[in-house]
Amino acid sequence: MIEFKNVSKIYPPDFVGVKNISLRIQDGEFVSVIGKSGSGKTTLVKLLMAEEPISHGELKIGDVEVTKIKRNEIPSLRRQIGAVFQDYKLLPRKTIFENVAYALEVCGINNKRIGEIVPQVLRVVGLEGKEGRYPLQISGGEQQRAAIARALVHSPKLLVADEPTGNLDALNTQEIIELLKKINSLGTTVLLVTHNREVVNALKKRVVTLDMGMVVGDAEHGRYKI
Ligand SMILES: Nc1ncnc2c1ncn2[C@@H]1O[C@H](COP(=O)(O)OP(=O)(O)OP(=O)(O)O)[C@@H](O)[C@H]1O
Ligand SMILES: [Mg+2]
Incomplete structure (x- = not known):
């Protein structure tokens, strides 16, 4: 399970990346993350991969406390997370x-x-x-x-895909999404960041919406609404 507990990321000197995020993602879920440009989607991905230090709160991935992770433990965390x-x-x-x-x-x-x-x-x-x-x-x-x-x-137990279809046409987009669904059905948790309305609506899976760094929506069978 992935658990964000009141997680904030402030980029120096005082730019808000994400603010007070609380989110639980169970093993095997397929979650889409949507939100306007600058709403914090990539920041969320970077925190998961320990690419940026967390400013406040706690983040756990399985039994790893990302907040307290030591430098030499980061490679092992990253091996558990596939990124696209x-x-x-x-x-x-x-x-x-x-x-x-x-x-x-x-x-x-x-x-x-x-x-x-x-x-x-x-x-x-x-x-x-x-x-x-x-x-x-x-x-x-x-x-x-x-x-x-x-x-x-x-x-990996988790695959994070940050706008993986951003450069692709509709047909290729569909193929990549089918592939992500297949990987998910084989047991990998998938976190998909996307701007693509059709993709999100066709998936009929959980949708987390960010706005100004905060979670403003979390729907079980969500639709694209921002
Ligand atoms: N390295 C950084 N230094 C300072 N501020 C940053 C940095 N990276 C991101 N931010 C700020 O954090 C906020 C969230 O950025 P983020 O990249 O997470 O947005 P996003 O939702 O992925 O946007 P997009 O859809 O454009 O990719 C924005 O206000 C952005 O300006
Ligand atoms: Mg981004």
Whole structure:
């Protein structure tokens, strides 16, 4: 379970990122986070990944107290969280296979294990056959699927996707959302930040709405309203 208890993030000197957020997300949930530009969505993601220190309150992910996390515990927390962004963040000089493998290499995983895991996650995202291509030799939708494959290499309990379809057309958007639903149905908690009205309305899942850093809506089968 993820639990935010009265969490605030103030960026120095006094810019509010999020303010007094209290939120519980159960294992296996699919939660969309919506809100205007600047409402605190990415800040929420950064706090989950311990990319920014929390100013006030408590944040727990499973049995990890993110608020009290020590520097040397951060890599292990990040391995439990797969992250996907609008701009895929693939390395242009590495093939798709190498991009995905790299996330394992940096953790000291041996080649034999890498040779098992990479084809497995590429199969989940439907990229078998394209592993030898470079990012610029595949489509935007495929690049995002490669980024999702990379996010899955450590079998994370949580996948956070910050506007993953922001650069994609309607058809590719639909495919990425179907993929996120599939990953969720395999047991991973999914937190999706999105501006896409159609996506949120079609999902019919929990919707958390932020405004000026605060939670102003939390609906079980929510619709896009901001
Ligand atoms: N590094 C930073 N330093 C200072 N203020 C910041 C920083 N990052 C974000 N903020 C501020 O925190 C607030 C929330 O920003 P955040 O990036 O979380 O918004 P968002 O909901 O993700 O917006 P968008 O939809 O545009 O991505 C905004 O007012 C923003 O200006
Ligand atoms: Mg953002």
